[in-house]
Amino acid sequence: MAHPAHYREAHPFIFVMTHWINLVSIVALTISGFYIHYPFLPGLMSVARGMHFFFMFVLLINLAVRIIGAFTVKSATRLGSREVDTDIKNWLPQKLNRGQMWPWLKYYLFLKKEHPIGAKYGVLQKLAYLFTVPLTLAAAYTGFAIWGPTMDWGFFIAGTDAVGGPMHMRIIHYYIMWGFIVFTAIHVYLANIEGTDPSKLIFKWQETEGLQFDAEGKVIGGKGH
Amino acid sequence: MAHEDHDAIYDLLAARGVSRRDFLKYCGSIAALLGLSQSFVPEIARAVNQAARLQPAVWLHGGACTGCTESMAQLGTPDIATVVLDILSLEFADTLSMAQGEDALAAAEAVFEREGEYILIYEGAVMKGFEGNALRVGGMTGLYELEHAAPGAAAIVAVGSCAVDGGFVMANPNPADATGVQAYLEEKGIDTPVINLPTCPMNPDWVVAVIVDVLLLGSLETGAILDKLDRFNRPKYIFSQTIHDNCPRRGHFENGNFVTEFGTEEEAKGYCLYKVGCKGPQTYTNCPIVRWNRKVSWCVESGAPCIGCGSLDWVDVGAPFLNRHRDLPLPNIGNTQPSTIAGVVAGVAAAGLAVHGIGMKATGRTSGGAPYEEMKERDRKRMKKGGGE
Structure with a gap:
């Protein structure tokens, strides 16, 4: 047994909520988006569009809440520890991340046997998670640029003209959705491939025991030590 | 007196089998098209009636299929729109002119000398390919004809998609290097105002609306027309809402x-x-x-x-x-639907994850998990080198 302990401090309750809202919104947006792209069943266009516009706002408001939370809520600085600091610090490069990009890559490419030291999030994880912020904003921008009530606003017309018209904007919006699908697939895979403890914590807010780490990333005890 | 003023046009209309009521209804539809209230109907009717001076116009063809001319020719049988269009004295039109050869070109030339007085209607793409020889008219290049006619025109109405941006003529691979009138004139530094009426072909009612707006209601003279055009120089009252x-x-x-x-x-x-x-x-x-x-x-x-x-x-x-x-043109593959590309990329990603998962299982990481490193690789190397930090 060599999994880190998963304590509630890693994901304070508000982030469990925002994660749930993200999940529901993205699934709803993807399904309704596929339907709007090509209505595979009769009779649901109004429902699909209604869902799409509703969850678009939910996702954006949720993103705002998550970002505010990052600056106002404290979360654990690493797994296997209850030591907390302002959440945003866990998103920026930390001491434990330094020089660890290559070891993480090697680990996932099976070129390294040992699990690299990481902070709450590893280098690649931070990059991937942070990337979802611009990805969400890009989905929103391209979506508003092809949505009837807002497509004529100067701010969106400028983008539509820059990409060569609404057809291209539509295709970019479509690809951003695929970006979310691929991100989610990799995210779900990596989060659970070595055990489902992360899922238990983020979905059920359920703690699991495991290895404990000190500030240097060294194992100092806990279950499985 | 006012009644007598009206007689001329109503006689003309009667000769075409159009009643006064039909005419006013038509003026109402023009008002609606121009985004004006119905209170403008008498003004439009008066403007049409009082348009005593014929406005000289020249209709030139670039790289065109003549579909727009055909579209206008729908109005060939008498109807109300032709009363408005009769205000245009079409001195020259490649397709419609009775005269041919030198005589026809001479008629066009006579109009070009009346600087600032004539309206230029341009149908078809501007074909720049083969040093302008993709289109030749009267022994000269089509480009020469446009450059010759455009500077002196009071305004240019680019009719049909081809005249607006090259239309289907400029579709990939665009061997004739086709473009639109506005883009070409900008390239040449000719600043005659261009009003774009895209679609393939253009709708004759739009030409009527633009003529009423520009000539009869004086939008061109006052410069008001410029505020009525969108960023592609299309009249907003026609092109501001989607189908x-x-x-x-x-x-x-x-x-x-x-x-x-x-x-x-x-x-x-x-x-x-x-x-x-x-x-x-x-x-x-x-x-x-x-x-x-x-x-x-x-x-x-x-x-x-x-x-x-x-x-x-x-x-x-x-x-x-x-x-x-x-379709998206992919190098070495050709035209491909975006959904196919997305499916392939997602499929590769899914296959990658599946293979990786097998690897994770084979290396025992899925069950017990790998042991954690004692120290970062970097720190370990530094320690080896010189005693470490």
């Missing part, structure tokens, strides 16, 4: 009643054509309102999905016309 906004099949769209295949019951019921590639949601024209062929019908109403001919670069952007998305 989807005003589509008679919109109810079926909202209800989710779609035609999936032609020749089906859904098609017979007149369901929405969105699934068979209708570009109405992204095409800004008022086709559903003005309609075509003497207001008989228009594309979507007659059962064909909109192919987006009122948009810029409409062939490359809209084809294949029966698909929701355009």
